[in-house]
Amino acid sequence: xxxxxxxRKAYGAxxxxxxxxxxxxxxxxxxLLGDNGAGKSTLVKIISGAIRPDQGTMTLEGREVKFxxxxxxxxAGLETVYQDLALCPNLSIxxxxxxxxxxxxxxxxxxxxxxxxxxxxxCRARLLALGVTLHDDSTLVRSLSGGQRQSIAIARxxxxxxxxxxxxxxxxxxxxxxxxxxxxxxxxxxxxxxxxILVTHDMATVRALANRIVVLRLxxxxxxxxxxxxxxxxxxxxxxxxxxxxxxx
Numbered sequence: 001x002x003x004x005x006x007x008r009k010a011y012g013a014x015x016x017x018x019x020x021x022x023x024x025x026x027x028x029x030x031x032l033l034g035d036n037g038a039g040k041s042t043l044v045k046i047i048s049g050a051i052r053p054d055q056g057t058m059t060l061e062g063r064e065v066k067f068x069x070x071x072x073x074x075x076a077g078l079e080t081v082y083q084d085l086a087l088c089p090n091l092s093i094x095x096x097x098x099x100x101x102x103x104x105x106x107x108x109x110x111x112x113x114x115x116x117x118x119x120x121x122x123c124r125a126r127l128l129a130l131g132v133t134l135h136d137d138s139t140l141v142r143s144l145s146g147g148q149r150q151s152i153a154i155a156r157x158x159x160x161x162x163x164x165x166x167x168x169x170x171x172x173x174x175x176x177x178x179x180x181x182x183x184x185x186x187x188x189x190x191x192x193x194x195x196x197i198l199v200t201h202d203m204a205t206v207r208a209l210a211n212r213i214v215v216l217r218l219x220x221x222x223x224x225x226x227x228x229x230x231x232x233x234x235x236x237x238x239x240x241x242x243x244x245x246x247x248x249x
Contacts, residue, residue, distance in 0.1 A: 001026045001195055002078075002164050007056030009042050016042040018219035020056070024164060024195040029186065031198045031206045031227070034216035035239045040199050043216070044166050047197070048080035049073030060163065077163035083172060085153040089142035093134060096141050097123040097156050130155050131188050147178025151185055164195040171205050183208055203232055217241050 007020035017039040024030045034040045045051045047058070049067030058065050060076060067073040070080070087096050098119045105115040123137055132151045134144075141149060150170050157165060167186070171179045179202075186209055190196050200206060206213060206227060213230075215223040215238045223238050230238075 001028075002058070002060050004043075004047060004058045005056060007043060007046050007053045007058075009046065009051065009053050015219055017046070017053075019221065020046070020216070020219075021221055022214045022224055024197060025211075026163075026195060027190050027193045028211045029190050029196040029198060029209045031200060031210040031213045032216070033200075033206065033213055033235065033239060038216040038239070039219040040216055041168075042219075044080065044168065044197070044199060047073070047164075048078065048166055050080075077161050078166070079157040079159075079162050079164070080166040081150075081153050081157050081168065081170070083169045085149055087141050087149060087153055089140065091141060093137045093139055093141060093144075093152060094120050094123045096152060097126065097137075099156075126158070127151075127155055130158070130185060132185065145178055146174045147181040150174070150178075150182050154182075154185060154189070158189065158194070162194055164197065165189065166197040166199070168199045169201070170198070171200065171202050179205065203235065206235075215239055 001024060003023040005021045007017060008015075009017040020039060020043045022030065032040050032043065042051070046053045046056070049070045049072050052068070060078070065076050067076070073080075088099065091099070094116075105113060105118070107113045120137060127134065127137075130151075132155055134148065141152065144152070154165070154167065154170070170182050170186070174182065183205060186196060186198065198205075198209060210227045212225060213223065213227045214221055215235070217239060218241070227235075
């Protein structure tokens with residue numbers, strides 16, 4: 001469904017990503033792992049259209065794509081939810097969900113104004129489709145738990161046209177119950193056929209969700225395959241590059 005091949009990005013003499021290649025199938029969850037500075041963020045920014053690679057190609061559903069901006073990536077069906085979530089704490093759930101995509105109506109048949117009733121209906125329908133239950137969608141986002149905020153950010157990013165979503169540390173700083181809520185949401189997204197790229201340091205989440213893992217070290221992909229055959233020590237070895245660089249070493 002989506003594939004990136006030979007992605008490279010340098011800033012002057014500093015190489016942020018030497019060679020990034022992997023694929024994501026329809027409804028597949030691929031976890032992107034690596035130590036700080038391994039190239040994960042650069043790779044995600046290339047996929048999301050935030051930066052342009054110096055080399056490499058991307059294909060989506062068999063067609064080559066080039067993104068000049070995050071907006072062009074969204075138009076193609078790729079969404080990204082970063083760790084900061086980009087939510088407005090002083091706005092309600094509905095207004096956060098529909099921000100920048102508010103349905104409009106005409107007052108007295110002339111003046112375009114925001115259609116709050118329709119916005120609330122669309123918000124509830126989208127949350128319900130993902131299995132997210134909130135008692136009052138007029139609640140301000142600042143009063144929500146971390147797991148609820150993450151769910152809102154993910155639900156906002158998803159639409160009928162989204163083919164692939166990148167999630168940056170979605171369970172960071174969450175408790176056990178909140179993490180389980182987000183894990184369930186990610187499973188629901190993949191179950192509906194959307195590909196998921198998951199960047200995380202949480203090994204429990206990796207083992208709970210990953211169909212495949214892609215490990216980066218020093219700007220290169222050093223492992224692309226199943227997580228089941230690797231112990232946690234193997235994973236840390238692959239990321240750190242110590243004691244033999246492979247499973248069972």
